[in-house]
Amino acid sequence: METIGRIRREHFIKGKTIREIARDLKVSRNTVRKVLRSGETSFEYERSVQPRPKLGRWAADLEDLLAGNATKPAPIATASGLEKSLRVAEDVPRDPGEPDRAGEPKTVDG
Secondary structure (H helix, E strand, C coil), X not given: CHHHHHHHHHHHHCCCCHHHHHHHHCCCHHHHHHHHHCCCCCCCCCCXXXXXXXXXXXXXXXXXXXXXXXXXXXXXXXXXXXXXXXXXXXHCCCCCCCECCXXXXXXXXX
C-alpha cells in the first residue's frame, strides 16, 4: 500500500518517469504502469485452490485429525512437568568453550 502511494507521488507530483520510479523503488516497470493506470489502492492475489501435491492421499485424514484436535481442550502445564523439564536441561552437558550463562566464556582447567 505504501508503494502504491509512493509510485503515484513520484509520477504525478514529482514528474518522474516510469523507468526512474521503477529503478528507485526496485519494482518492475510493468508494476509501475499497472499502478498508474488503475485506480486501485491495493493489489491482492489469492489462489482459488491451494495445491498440496506432497500430502496427496493423506490430506483428508489430516483434515479430520485437525478438526478433532480443534474440539479438544488445550493441555494444562503442571508444576511437576516444569520441574522435570528444568532437571533435564540442567543435566545436559555443555561444551567447555560455550559461554557461561553470565556471558563470559568458561575456563578449562587442564
